[in-house]
Ligand code: NIG
């Protein structure tokens with residue numbers, strides 16, 4: 001099956017050099033050509049060019065007219081918690097009234113509130129709620145996503161979450177990777193017995209998750225008031241025994257040693273970084289651990305933003321992701337995340353696009369197949385309405401410019417309501 005996309009005013013995020021991630025100054029280059037076409041065969045990108053250099057092929061099965069819009073690789077959202085039950089708008093109001101995220105968590109709200117709600121739902125109900133969010137993010141241009149467990153907090157409910165993710169992997173063309181986050185908070189039954197809860201994660205949960213092959217990665221909320229770097233190290237070592245690499249929540253609420261433990265255990269990514277120090281940046285240089293900023297979380301919690309400019313100046317690669325979850329950022333809108341990265345972290349649009357595509361794919365271990373418009377990669381792309389330039393995308397920060405999403409070369413027709 002040959003699919004041609006023609007009349008593309010700007011074909012962006014292209015690559016013919018096998019780039020798997022962009023670091024430092026490379027992030028300023030989001031390569032694009034004008035007046036172009038794109039050829040897809042059986043769901044894989046095969047060729048592209050400008051019409052001036054080479055007319056579009058005619059021996060195709062289907063033609064799609066981009067009508068002068070831009071075509072870009074789908075967003076690769078490397079950090080989400082979109083399998084959750086219900087919502088937590090009461091805590092949103094509590095925050096407006098002056099309570100902090102940490103204070104809400106301390107009095108038993110927050111993650112534990114979501115765990116109670118999740119416990120009460122069947123797998124089917126949880127699946128349906130999560131799939132509604134999946135449909136929304138696909139419509140907004142996301143093509144690959146990481147989803148974490150972490151609202152179970154006991155073995156059965158953690159497995160329930162991960163089984164829901166496995167079912168989602170089967171039933172959508174969105175590329176999904178899964179992460180076991182049993183150490184997101186101490187489960188209610190273990191209140192005051194954090195050490196025993198960590199034992200449970202290490203001795204029972206991780207082996208059970210591995211036995212069913214339910215997780216690609218392991219995560220720990222390594223932060224003040226949650227898990228210590230020592231506990232995080234134990235959990236990372238336990239995951240590594242089963243081939244699960246780390247993707248750590250670190251340095252969100254305080255400078256809490258998250259970067260150091262992530263680097264020491266060769267985690268694939270260390271995420272949040274709102275409280276990152278210059279030492280942490282130095283520590284990440286020359287490592288394979290991808291720093292990931294979550295600007296939507298900083299925005300929603302009214303907290304500092306990760307020091308993105310410093311990371312790029314130090315030559316680091318950098319990813320941005322949505323962190324879509326019910327407590328700290330109930331949104332998976334990656335276009336808005338790109339705008340926030342530009343407005344609040346001072347990224348150039350090109351840097352933000354790279355952070356949200358190729359580097360996002362790298363932070364999920366997927367960049368050989370996703371994250372750019374490159375021959376041989378899966379044809380996950382979106383078409384925008386006609387726009388004056390790529391910079392217009394983050395500039396028009398609430399305009400729904402993403403008109404059509406294709407996953408593995410197949411258009412996704414989504415009715416949201
Ligand atoms: O990434 N920081 C820890 N976990 C989530 C929030 C989870 C929640 O509040 O439900 C986050 O922000």
Ligand code: FE
Pocket residue numbers: 079080081249323325
């Ligand atoms: Fe998170």
